[in-house]
Amino acid sequence: MTLEIPEVVINRLPVYARALAALALDGETVVSSQTLGERLDVTPAQIRKDLSYFGRFGKQGRGYNVLGLLAKLREILGLDRKWRVCLVGLGRLGQAIAEYGGFEPQGFQIVAIFDSDPASVGKLVNAVHVHDSAELDSFLRQNPVDIGIVAVPAHAAQQVVDRLVNAGIRAILNYAPMTPHVARDVAVRNIDPVLAMQSMTFYIKKAEPSGK
Amino acid sequence: MTLEIPEVVINRLPVYARALAALALDGETVVSSQTLGERLDVTPAQIRKDLSYFGRFGKQGRGYNVLGLLAKLREILGLDRKWRVCLVGLGRLGQAIAEYGGFEPQGFQIVAIFDSDPASVGKLVNAVHVHDSAELDSFLRQNPVDIGIVAVPAHAAQQVVDRLVNAGIRAILNYAPMTPHVARDVAVRNIDPVLAMQSMTFYIKKAEPSGK
Numbered sequence: 118m119t120l121e122i123p124e125v126v127i128n129r130l131p132v133y134a135r136a137l138a139a140l141a142l143d144g145e146t147v148v149s150s151q152t153l154g155e156r157l158d159v160t161p162a163q164i165r166k167d168l169s170y171f172g173r174f175g176k177q178g179r180g181y182n183v184l185g186l187l188a189k190l191r192e193i194l195g196l197d198r199k200w201r202v203c204l205v206g207l208g209r210l211g212q213a214i215a216e217y218g219g220f221e222p223q224g225f226q227i228v229a230i231f232d233s234d235p236a237s238v239g240k241l242v243n244a245v246h247v248h249d250s251a252e253l254d255s256f257l258r259q260n261p262v263d264i265g266i267v268a269v270p271a272h273a274a275q276q277v278v279d280r281l282v283n284a285g286i287r288a289i290l291n292y293a294p295m296t297p298h299v300a301r302d303v304a305v306r307n308i309d310p311v312l313a314m315q316s317m318t319f320y321i322k323k324a325e326p327s328g329k
Numbered sequence: 330m331t332l333e334i335p336e337v338v339i340n341r342l343p344v345y346a347r348a349l350a351a352l353a354l355d356g357e358t359v360v361s362s363q364t365l366g367e368r369l370d371v372t373p374a375q376i377r378k379d380l381s382y383f384g385r386f387g388k389q390g391r392g393y394n395v396l397g398l399l400a401k402l403r404e405i406l407g408l409d410r411k412w413r414v415c416l417v418g419l420g421r422l423g424q425a426i427a428e429y430g431g432f433e434p435q436g437f438q439i440v441a442i443f444d445s446d447p448a449s450v451g452k453l454v455n456a457v458h459v460h461d462s463a464e465l466d467s468f469l470r471q472n473p474v475d476i477g478i479v480a481v482p483a484h485a486a487q488q489v490v491d492r493l494v495n496a497g498i499r500a501i502l503n504y505a506p507m508t509p510h511v512a513r514d515v516a517v518r519n520i521d522p523v524l525a526m527q528s529m530t531f532y533i534k535k536a537e538p539s540g541k
Contacts, residue, residue: 131527132508139507157508194527195534202526213425214522219506223523263533264526288529290522294431295351296344296369304532306525310426310502311435313518314414314476315343315406317500320516321475322407 126167130190132157133164137187149180199224201261203286205277206268207232207247210292214268215242225264229256253277257284264288271295278305338379342402344369345376349399361392411436413473415498417489418480419444419459422504426480427454437476441468465489469496476500483507490517 136156140148150161157164168174168186171193175181191197202225204215215230230242233250240247248256265281267274267289274293281289282303289305291297294312299305348368352360362373369376380386380398383405387393403409414437416427427442442454445462452459460468477493479486479501486505493501494515501517503509506524511517 127531128528130531131524134527135506135524136508156510158510193531195530196527198530198534200526200530209425209428213421216421217522219523220526223527225523225526264529266522287533288526290525290529294347296348298368298370304529306529308520308522308525310429310478310520311431311437312343312347313502313520314412314432314437314500315346315408315435316340317476317502317516317518318407318410318412319339319342319405321499322410 122170126170127194129159129163129167130194131196133167134187134190134194134196137183137190140183141187145183147180148183150175153181196224199226200263202227202264202266203229203231203257203262203281204245204266204268205231205250205253205281206270206292207234207237207242208268208270211268212242214266214292215245227266228260228262231256253280254284257281257286262286264290266290266292267297268292334382338382339406341371341375341379342406343408345379346399346402346406346408349395349402352395353399357395359392360395362387365393408436411438412475414439414476414478415441415443415469415474415493416457416478416480417443417462417465417493418482418504419446419449419454420480420482423480424454426478426504427457439478440472440474443468465492466496469493469498474498476502478502478504479509480504 133153136153150164154161154164174186174189202220204211204227207215207230211232215227220227227245230245230247231250231253232238232247237247238249265286267277269277271293274291274295275297278289278291278297278299282299287303289297289299289303291305291307294309296307297305345365348365362376366373366376386398386401414432416423416439419427419442423444427439432439439457442457442459443462443465444450444459449459450461477498479489481489483505486503486507487509490501490503490509490511494511499515501509501511501515503517503519506521508519509517
């Protein structure tokens with residue numbers, strides 16, 4: 118049944134959850150779809166429609182219970198659990214990812230790092246062991262991981278994605294500047310600031326008086 | 330007229346351009362929407378429809394001229410120019426952004442960095458001067474910038490976004506874990522790996538045999 122929920126709806130739920138968590142920190146106990154929408158530049162109708170996929174929330178004219186809706190969204194998204202993450206690639210970007218402090222408080226724990234540089238293998242980065250990339254497959258079979266983060270160069274990325282998927286991983290966070298191919302039952306999210314900027318220049322280009 | 334092009338279409342164009350550039354590097358001169366679609370996990374019909382917003386490309390049954398379509402997409406998106414970028418925030422994340430080598434080859438040049446830490450102000454990072462955040466507004470009025478990258482903590486981000494927009498910037502790349510409010514004529518893209526992972530756990534949670 119839930120199979121028919123559009124991916125764009127699923128992608129908005131973490132944004133709602135984050136806003137609700139911020140409201141809860143501010144001491145708010147109830148929020149209307151109007152107020153929540155204004156915080157997020159989403160229409161109230163959109164919020165109500167998105168949430169309607171998962172049941173009935175809030176009372177007519179009363180708004181949503183902040184903590185109640187937050188708990189429900191966390192349950193829907195699986196944010197009430199710990200998720201095991203591995204990182205492949207320990208170049209400059211991989212290093213920044215390994216040292217990023219924002220994953221663990223949200224339940225995403227990097228349990229292993231893989232790199233092919235002998236100078237890195239065997240080290241600890243942010244208290245996580247760096248393994249030889251050659252050990253990726255055997256490690257993952259013995260230590261199942263939920264999410265794989267790919268931070269290798271573009272030319273090596275598809276092969277890494279394939280190895281992660283073959284080892285049973287069903288969620289890939291890809292930082293390499295390419296579009297990985299995966300089977301339909303594998304989720305992929307691409308993090309690419311260059312693509313993000315390239316999708317904005319269309320608009321600022323149009324806004325210029327010269328029209329060029 | 331082009332005002333009616335859906336944002337999702339614009340967001341796919343840089344992905345097409347990147348794939349075409351890779352094909353050109355491989356020596357390919359012609360590509361069908363079928364082949365391009367397979368590379369990108371997009372249907373051929375979707376590609377043809379997206380491109381149809383901008384005119385007629387390719388010949389029936391002959392496919393697209395790789396370099397011709399690439400040049401056209403680069404012109405549409407404004408990728409054939411240089412864009413001036415400023416970075417606000419030089420914490421661990423800002424440092425990684427400042428040192429990232431992938432922006433400049435794509436035409437995005439970081440021309441100034443702003444931070445409020447006196448220990449950083451006055452330094453050069455990747456040959457770019459670090460200014461005091463207090464100078465942000467006056468600097469931008471004298472040195473117009475096209476895109477602002479926000480890499481400050483969540484609690485400080487909205488104020489930074491407001492200052493960038495007030496100084497005339499119409500495109501914001503936001504790394505802070507919050508949803509900024511901007512006027513309708515300002516483009517914003519959010520880079521948030523935690524949200525990306527949170528939107529995948531819904532799917533891997535469902536895939537587990539326990540159904541929990």
